[in-house]
Amino acid sequence: MIGRMRRLDIWSLITFFIFAGYLIFLALPLFMLLIKSFFDGTTGEFSLAYFYKFFSKAYYMNAVWNSLKVTVCVTLLSILVAGPLAYIMTIAKIKGSGTVRILILISSMSAPFIGAYAWILLLGRNGVITNFIFDVFGFRMPDIYGFSGVLLVLTLQLSPLIFMYVSGALKNVDNSLMEAAESMNCTGLRKMWKILVPLITPTLLAGGLLVFMRAFADFGTPMLIGEGFRTVPVLIFNEFISEVGGDDGFAAAISVIVVLFATTVFLLQKFVANRKSYSMSALNPIEPKKLKGAANWAAHLYVYLFTILAMMPQTYVAYTSFQKTSGKIFVDGYSLGSYRAAFSKVGDSIYNTFMMAGITIIIITIAAVLIAYVTVKRKGAVANLLDTFTMLPYIVPGSILGIALLVTFNQEPLVLSGSAVILIIAFVIRRLPYTIRSSAAVLHQVNDSIEEAAISLGASTMRTFFKITVPMMISGVFAGAIISWISIITELSTSIILYTGNTRTMTVAVYTEVVRGNYGVAAALSTMLTVITVVSLLLFFKLSGKKEVTM
């Protein structure tokens, strides 16, 4: 119906530059990684030796098996835990449900490895709960390290994502669908299984994919709590970083396999989800009702228990940050000593985080506005390709992007390794999608005729964009930028690959302090991160007027 005049204009130029940026900083590094994996590091000849080595040694296959086991278990467990949670919160009146939702959101926004280290403090060999139970009941809790620990930490960390996805979908289910089912004598569990589950299946798949990708790519958690439980990201990191026997080419080969695998999972999910998608919007959403008796108790217990478990790491870390320390050991009494130590020892990391995240967010905001506009309002082959590029960071794990950037930009003509620039580039590419999605969502609501009105009234393309389109998008842009911001300051897997002494970020500092056993300083830094996250979230709620976040 609507035919747009195709003219070469300023937008073609903007599209070209964004495109060039993606080619240089995303496509080229990934391509370099591919090249590196197929050529011998010392002789420079084409060889499949790296792949042969990977697939022939039980040591490496073991890591693959571990990764698969953890990822699949975390995904299924998250759905099993968070699906019912979202259902209960939708149908039942829970006291303090607003607070519960915000707490669950906050818990999902922290860096996963902080959860790992907090759970070590709680349930580890010398953990508070472990010792408490030994003192009171006289027996040793089973070991938290290894598979079970990774599973616990990642499930608690990632199930909020499923919770938010499913909550959102349930909000779009019209209550009359439930009533129609009941009027046809389809009630209780049967109704849930026959009506509700099929309706939210696409959402479960989308949320499941997100959890799958994050669990698969997570590096910090298995590194800290895994204790010899090697997953693929750990393997890549060790191969790439370790001072003895580090091998770029081999790390590249593993990366290529991982990206291929992730892409397969991604496409498979898309294929299934497309066949099962419905568009829904509820005129009268399901209203939460007050449950009676035991059901009410059970519902409250389930919701509160989950919230407490999810918030436990951050709360306990915050608590320890105010504990007095003597050397590396916590002693009785409270003080701000850890904070003082944090500022004096790793104060530069706080400055670095704000400086780099600040620059990143400015670039992200501008780029997201332009990209959202191009992909929504200037549909075409180029815009579609651009859309695909912006999706890539969902499939490429952070550590792999870090390695790819490093192997590409540590030689002429463009040497960026060791600089803040390379970190900023990585952050922009990885965290841009949140802002793009949120900006594009608003833009989809803006009818084309608004711009046509401005143009018919004699405004130029640029004047229309800045005076009409941008002001209308701005709420979505800022909302997305805040989510990008939070995810930048809590980012570890790329920074750990790319940082040097001068560009250490807060998360890197937390990680290194935890590894060294400096729990006080780590706790102080983590708590600062949590506070920034909470403040940013509050700002997000204020700006967007929403009470939830789409990831």
Place this chain on the structure above:
Amino acid sequence: MSVAISFRDIVKKYGDTTVIPELSLDIQKGEFFTLLGPSGCGKTTLLRMVAGFNSIEGGALTFNEKKMNDVAPGKRNIGMVFQNYAIFPHLNVAQNVAFGLENRKVTKADQQRRVSEILNTVQIDIYKNRMPKNLSGGQQQRVALARAIVINPDVLLMDEPLSNLDAQLRVDMRNAIKSIQREVGITTVYVTHDQEEAMAVSDRIAVMKSGVIQQVGAPRDIYQRPANLFVATFIGRTNVIDAVLEGDGAGGAAVIIGSNYILTMPALLSEAKPNESVAIKISVRPEEFVLSEDGTGLAGKVVNNVFLGLNTHLIVKLENGQEVEMIQQSASNVVTDIGQRVHLAILSGTINVYDASGERNLNRGSGL
């Protein structure tokens, strides 16, 4: 300053699909001209070609003989009112209306004067500091109209401007639009699928179907002498009845309907030779039936009657099984209950006669 618009063999294509094949049309200066047709007939496409939002694949579009095909929308000096109003949500009423003036380098003082003048004309001056979200649909409509006219456009384009309003407001607004247009005297091209709205506002109407103009004319002409059966059924309500035409050899014609009802008509544009029978279709509007009291006319049975106050609509099932609609004035004292047998006579002076395909009106003086 308004202009005459002319379309010469205009072609619109989307890829390989031709949406409008070689269309020609002239719109006079100062005229309120309506493009009317069912959805998908190409009326909005045509309007957007005038606005410059749709490209033109062939032919020439001119304003006062000046070719406009490749002039950018912003340079055509048009005012456009969109179906969804397209009010800028972040600007208040006065800022919305002033937007076009700002682009035209009008001085601040002049801007203010013209904005308040036009807000007066469309009667929303008391809302000038309101934000759009605090306006009703009708008020937003007036803002959109004010914003389009304040720049003194050569052409005012309106794309289904009333389709989002309630029935009553729609009637009020169309009267307001008509009187404002008359007051400012701009050439106006109006698109709608609502034939009653088109009749109410237009000086002339073009009825379109599948990218082709079926008929152009004043509302009265189109209603009374529709050029083909499509126009007859699209404009107003009508009953289409199969009939047979027999020439009487003396220039007159007899129309035979059913088995025993013969209408004598003045000369028709038919090739029927004397004493030869030709199949035809006649279009009888509900008000062109009368209940006959002497048993002449089409026999039938009342199957439904709907009392609407001013008049009563009767649905009558004819002997051949066809159901027809007629209007009986409420003042009539003939009782027509469901199931009652009646005879329907036809007022032959005003009905329209078409060839069997329905493409051609056989009444003399029927235009095309």
